Every structure is written in structure tokens, then in C-alpha cells.
Amino acid sequence: MASFLGKLKGSIRRYFFTGLIVLVPVAVTFFTVxxxxxxxxxILRILPDKWNPxxxxxxxxxxxxxxxxxxxxxxxxxxTTSIVGKKLVxxxxxxxxxxxxxxxxxxGAKELVATIFQDKSSRFNKVILxxxxxxxxxxxxxxxxxxxxKFKEIIGDDDLIxxxxxxxxxxxxxxxxxxxxxxxxxxxxxxxxxxxxxxxAGMLEPEEKKSLPTKKINKDxxx
Numbered sequence: 001m002a003s004f005l006g007k008l009k010g011s012i013r014r015y016f017f018t019g020l021i022v023l024v025p026v027a028v029t030f031f032t033v034x035x036x037x038x039x040x041x042x043i044l045r046i047l048p049d050k051w052n053p054x055x056x057x058x059x060x061x062x063x064x065x066x067x068x069x070x071x072x073x074x075x076x077x078x079x080t081t082s083i084v085g086k087k088l089v090x091x092x093x094x095x096x097x098x099x100x101x102x103x104x105x106x107x108g109a110k111e112l113v114a115t116i117f118q119d120k121s122s123r124f125n126k127v128i129l130x131x132x133x134x135x136x137x138x139x140x141x142x143x144x145x146x147x148x149x150k151f152k153e154i155i156g157d158d159d160l161i162x163x164x165x166x167x168x169x170x171x172x173x174x175x176x177x178x179x180x181x182x183x184x185x186x187x188x189x190x191x192x193x194x195x196x197x198x199x200x201a202g203m204l205e206p207e208e209k210k211s212l213p214t215k216k217i218n219k220d221x222x223x
Contacts, residue, residue, distance in 0.1 A: 058143040124164070127194040132165060132177070140187075140194055141165045147178045171198045 079085040097103045104186035124142040132139040159181040166174040187194075193206035 127187045168201045
């Protein structure tokens with residue numbers, strides 16, 4: 001009887017957490033999209049009545065603001081890629097660069113957006129293990145590139161690399177670290193599998209189990 005109850009308890013716990021893993025992302029996505037739609041619809045309020053498409057519709061259509069925002073961003077992108085648009089953007093950025101604080105804020109925001117929307121493979125090169133936050137405790141991390149030359153000179157290590165250590169359950173937050181290549185353990189899994197492990201706190205393993213390397217360095221990280 002005790003064995004049966006123990007198995008039942010384990011099954012209930014496993015099913016419950018599996019259900020959470022399925023439902024929480026769905027709920028977060030639903031409420032995020034709902035928030036975007038409701039707030040982008042408010043954009044229509046700033047338009048003059050004659051330009052407001054909602055006033056010409058017999059019924060209220062949710063998401064019109066989202067469509068208008070998408071078309072507006074698309075139009076800005078089309079204009080910016082033109083010769084005249086590029087000149088205007090250059091003038092605009094030069095003007096902002098002369099304003100203290102605003103120049104740093106704009107420059108940082110521009111680089112962040114460019115990093116987020118560039119090709120995924122160029123953002124994260126490799127999945128690795130590293131002893132963090134202390135020796136004997138291992139964390140999944142992602143290689144983002146070679147460390148800045150100035151940091152290498154200060155620390156005195158030419159093999160220094162930049163890595164990002166994501167947090168659970170939100171992998172978009174984490175820690176930026178610089179570590180020597182000799183202290184990392186390369187893993188033969190892709191970025192998607194790494195994020196699956198991190199988000200689920202290890203409950204969802206990679207689909208294809210591959211052997212881990214026995215050495216702490218391989219040719220993928222050698223120059």
C-alpha cells in the first residue's frame with residue numbers, strides 16, 4: 001500500500017509539473033499578446049478623426065492598433081532603406097550624439113535591438129558548462145564571442161572569451177562573464193536544447209542524447 005501511494009504521489013507530482021510547463025508558456029504568451037493588442041489600440045486615439053479607421057467600421061475590431069503599428073514600422077523601414085531616408089537617419093543620429101546622456105541611451109538601445117534581431121547563430125556560438133557560481137557547481141552557459149582585446153591585456157590572458165549564463169525559468173536574464181577557454185567544458189547540444197533545459201530547470205532533457213566530451217577544450221574553441 002505504501003509503495004502504491006508513493007508511486008501515485010510521484011505520478012501526480014510529475015503530471016502536475018508537466019502541466020505547468022505546458023500551460024505557463026501558453027498563459028504568458030496569451031496575456032502578452034492581449035496586452036499588446038489592448039495597448040496598441042490606444043494608438044488610434046492620437047490620430048485625427050478623419051484618419052482613424054476605427055470610426056469607419058460598423059463594429060469594433062480588436063487589434064486594429066497592432067495592424068496600424070505594424071504598417072507604420074514597415075513604412076519607416078522602407079523609407080530608411082532609401083537614399084534620402086539614410087541621410088535623414090544619419091542627420092538624426094548626429095544630432096542625438098551631441099546631447100549628453102541621450103546619446104548614450106540611444107546608442108545602447110540601438111545596439112541592444114540590433115543584437116536581439118540579428119541571426120541567432122551569430123549571437124550564441126556554443127553551449128558550454130562552466131563551474132559557476134563556485135567550484136564544484138556547474139551551470140549551462142552560451143559563448144557569445146572573444147573577450148575585448150583591452151580586457152585580455154588587463155587580465156593577461158589571450159584566450160579569454162565572453163559567455164552568457166542564463167537564469168531559470170527566464171533565460172533572457174542572466175550574467176555576462178569573461179572566462180579562460182581552458183575552464184570551459186564544450187557540450188554537443190544546440191542552443192534550443194540548452195534553453196529547454198534551462199526553462200524547465202532540467203526536467204525536459206534534449207531530444208537527442210549525445211555523449212559529452214571528456215576534455216575541457218576542443219578544436220571548436222581553438223584559434
